Every structure is written in structure tokens, then in C-alpha cells.
Amino acid sequence: MVVRLHSFSDTQVLATRLASDVAQHLADAISARGMASMAVSGGSTPKRLFEMLSVAEIDWSKVTITLVDERFVAADNPRSNHLLVATHLLQNKAAAATFLPLYHDVASALQAAAIATEKTEDIGNPFDVVILGMGTDGHTASFFPGGNHLARAIAPDAPRGVMTMEADGAGEERLTFTYPSLADARFLVLHIEGDGKRAVLEQAEAGTDETEMPIRAMLNRAPSDLDIYWAP
Numbered sequence: 001m002v003v004r005l006h007s008f009s010d011t012q013v014l015a016t017r018l019a020s021d022v023a024q025h026l027a028d029a030i031s032a033r034g035m036a037s038m039a040v041s042g043g044s045t046p047k048r049l050f051e052m053l054s055v056a057e058i059d060w061s062k063v064t065i066t067l068v069d070e071r072f073v074a075a076d077n078p079r080s081n082h083l084l085v086a087t088h089l090l091q092n093k094a095a096a097a098t099f100l101p102l103y104h105d106v107a108s109a110l111q112a113a114a115i116a117t118e119k120t121e122d123i124g125n126p127f128d129v130v131i132l133g134m135g136t137d138g139h140t141a142s143f144f145p146g147g148n149h150l151a152r153a154i155a156p157d158a159p160r161g162v163m164t165m166e167a168d169g170a171g172e173e174r175l176t177f178t179y180p181s182l183a184d185a186r187f188l189v190l191h192i193e194g195d196g197k198r199a200v201l202e203q204a205e206a207g208t209d210e211t212e213m214p215i216r217a218m219l220n221r222a223p224s225d226l227d228i229y230w231a232p
């Protein structure tokens with residue numbers, strides 16, 4: 001694998017370029033296979049990107065979107081990644097896309113993970129586009145340091161699909177695609193912004209302990225090339 005760092009002067013320039021690159025990969029997938037799949041992150045970073053991507057001139061009716069991870073909360077909860085995507089990405093032209101949520105209104109996160117795995121099994125083998133984020137603790141998706149299922153979730157031979165995760169730094173119980181589900185994406189992106197996250201990235205690149213900083217699994221051993229988009 002190759003890790004490429006793309007640095008931009010500011011977050012607006014980054015979002016413009018990343019939206020254009022993602023749209024191109026989705027259009028290429030539609031041309032090649034008649035459909036496209038994409039898994040996106042939540043959190044605060046992707047809002048501007050989502051808004052720019054939502055107006056891209058591609059055939060969104062052939063695009064299926066899901067999340068790399070989610071909190072076990074309903075879609076009207078302000079902390080829901082589904083709500084973020086619905087508000088900022090599934091708008092404008094992208095309103096024609098199909099969205100597959102990870103959260104389901106069932107008794108446990110474990111049940112929701114099983115349903116999400118089943119409902120997403122026909123997409124993402126591999127995903128055409130995966131956009132990862134990274135927390136200042138070095139987590140990506142819901143691969144949290146100290147997570148109760150971290151070792152299983154980031155194992156190279158973990159099954160494709162969605163698992164649960166609990167960790168002190170995670171807040172609510174989480175739902176997350178496993179490492180193998182994400183790491184072989186045709187276009188694998190890590191989107192980070194700010195000097196603080198750049199310092200966290202450099203710290204991650206300088207070590208190998210994945211339990212300390214799970215983003216290292218993606219940086220060190222993803223089967224796909226990893227394109228990092230960063231702006232101060």
C-alpha cells in the first residue's frame with residue numbers, strides 16, 4: 001500500500017477538491033459496474049465536504065451510502081451520524097441516493113449490528129469510496145483505544161460487516177464496520193483538519209501499537225492505498 005498526504009491551504013479548498021475526487025470515483029464506479037457504494041464518517045469534520053458533494057452532477061440514484069460507524073441512538077438524536085448525513089449530504093442532487101443506516105430501533109446494539117450487516121451485505125465488497133475521520137485519541141470509525149471489541153474489529157481476518165463497540169471515550173455504545181470491510185475500498189480516504197489532528201497523525205505514523213492508536217491499522221496495513229486529505 002501507499003499512503004499519500006494531500007495538504008491544502010484551507011478547509012474550503014480541501015472540501016472542493018475532495019468532493020470532486022469522490023464524485024469522480026463514484027461516477028467511474030457507475031460507468032464500470034452500473035452502481036456505486038460509499039461509506040462516510042460522522043463527527044464534525046465532514047459537514048462542508050458533504051454540502052459540496054451533495055451538489056455533484058452524478059447519477060445519485062445509482063449510489064448507495066452508508067456510515068463507517070454510528071452511535072446506538074435514533075436518527076433524531078443530535079449525536080446521530082445518520083442525522084448529520086441526512087442534514088448535510090442527502091440533499092440537493094444527492095437526495096436521490098439510497099441511504100442504509102447502521103442504527104435500527106431494536107432492543108440492543110448487538111441486534112442492530114446484525115441487521116445492519118445483513119442489509120449492507122450486497123454493497124461494500126469492496127466499497128467504491130470510504131471516507132474515514134480520526135479523533136484526537138487516534139480512533140477511526142469506532143475503533144476506540146480501550147474498546148471492548150477493538151482486537152476483533154481490527155483483526156485482518158475479522159468478518160465483513162458491522163460490530164458493536166463500547167469504550168470510555170466513545171459516549172454511547174457504537175456500531176462500526178470492521179477493519180476488513182473498510183480497508184480494501186477502491187478509494188480509501190482519511191479526512192482530517194486542523195494542526196491538532198496533524199500532530200495526532202504524526203504521532204500515529206511514528207509508532208506501531210494499534211491498541212494505543214487504532215488509526216495505525218489503516219496507516220500501516222490497509223490493502224488499499226490511503227489518501228490523506230488535510231488542511232489547517
Ligand SMILES: O=C1O[C@H](COP(=O)(O)O)[C@@H](O)[C@H](O)[C@H]1O
Pocket residue numbers: 040041042043044045046068069070071081132133134135136140141142
Ligand atoms: O466519533 C466519531 O468521531 C470521529 C472523528 O470526529 P470529528 O468530530 O473529530 O471529526 C468520526 O470519524 C467518527 O465517524 C465519529 O463517529
